[in-house]
Amino acid sequence: MTQTQKILVTGATGTVGRHVVAELLARGHEVRALTRDAAKAGLPAQVEVVEGDLTEPGTLAPALEGVTGLHLITFGGAAFTPLETGPRILETARSAGVRRITVLHGGGPTPLEDAVRADDTVDWTVLMPVEFMANALEWVDGIVASGEVREPFVTRLSAMVHEGDIGAVAAVALTEEGHGRQEYVITGPEVLTVGDKVTTLAAAVGREIALVELTEEQALARWRAAYLPEDVIDFLLEAYGNTPEVGRTVSDAVEKVTGRPARTFAQWAAAHADAFRP
Numbered sequence: 001m002t003q004t005q006k007i008l009v010t011g012a013t014g015t016v017g018r019h020v021v022a023e024l025l026a027r028g029h030e031v032r033a034l035t036r037d038a039a040k041a042g043l044p045a046q047v048e049v050v051e052g053d054l055t056e057p058g059t060l061a062p063a064l065e066g067v068t069g070l071h072l073i074t075f076g077g078a079a080f081t082p083l084e085t086g087p088r089i090l091e092t093a094r095s096a097g098v099r100r101i102t103v104l105h106g107g108g109p110t111p112l113e114d115a116v117r118a119d120d121t122v123d124w125t126v127l128m129p130v131e132f133m134a135n136a137l138e139w140v141d142g143i144v145a146s147g148e149v150r151e152p153f154v155t156r157l158s159a160m161v162h163e164g165d166i167g168a169v170a171a172v173a174l175t176e177e178g179h180g181r182q183e184y185v186i187t188g189p190e191v192l193t194v195g196d197k198v199t200t201l202a203a204a205v206g207r208e209i210a211l212v213e214l215t216e217e218q219a220l221a222r223w224r225a226a227y228l229p230e231d232v233i234d235f236l237l238e239a240y241g242n243t244p245e246v247g248r249t250v251s252d253a254v255e256k257v258t259g260r261p262a263r264t265f266a267q268w269a270a271a272h273a274d275a276f277r278p
């Protein structure tokens, strides 16, 4: 067990951030969580919740007082708009004496990640997860309503990762030596097709789930009907239709950094089965 440290987690109310918080608490560390709305945060009672906005770095200085580590997201606001405030956020963190930073990579270069990578005064670690297992929650409505998953590109391969493992890698990198100037591609322990995921989910939920393949045109129509911005649609088309090798190759980062194997989709499905039941 390392000495207790105080860490500021941004994006703490998000899919990954909640696990960063949980993994830090499980290791005995103190967590301060940044949110734009403390009343809605819904974080564990032992977390110190503070309000701030990454698009206004001035609000960060009080949140950073007394922390040794900082977990960063690279976006602010709707549609994952990359933060333009990266250099100021980093300057504020440095002035506060932060020694270690983790950055949740957002799929491409951002001003914040660029600023962190260029810094040689703190130990930074870039977390590069592949597809989150939690994306399967998008299937809840279809499964509950009609026992169906409707997806394009059903044979695409994914080494998808449990969000808890991203949180665990972050927690170790933020509190232990040896992870400075590293970037970790974080994946699950196996490569699955959409069909494999549906079969696993059906077994966990205890009902049959049909997989209906959508054409590319049907997928585009669905994403547009959901008002996804065109650049996000382009990203999805590329990620699903032509998954890069990194997204379909198992890495050993989780085991190397945390000392235990990456969690399987079967484990994720068992833990979330109730969400898929009426």
Ligand SMILES: NC(=O)c1ccc[n+]([C@@H]2O[C@H](COP(=O)([O-])OP(=O)(O)OC[C@H]3O[C@@H](n4cnc5c(N)ncnc54)[C@H](OP(=O)(O)O)[C@@H]3O)[C@@H](O)[C@H]2O)c1
Residues within 6 Å of the ligand: 010, 011, 012, 013, 014, 015, 016, 017, 034, 035, 036, 037, 041, 052, 053, 054, 055, 073, 074, 075, 076, 077, 078, 080, 104, 105, 106, 107, 129, 130, 131, 132, 135
């Ligand atoms: N989904 C995937 O398969 C996948 C795979 C690889 C990488 N990623 C990357 O993961 C990231 C998304 O992570 P996530 O799913 O954990 O996020 P999320 O669940 O959408 O949560 C968004 C978080 O961002 C915070 N936030 C947004 N704007 C903010 C601002 N201006 N100031 C302070 N906090 C702000 C929110 O906090 P409050 O609302 O509490 O203020 C919330 O905690 C993206 O960069 C994405 O590219 C996703």
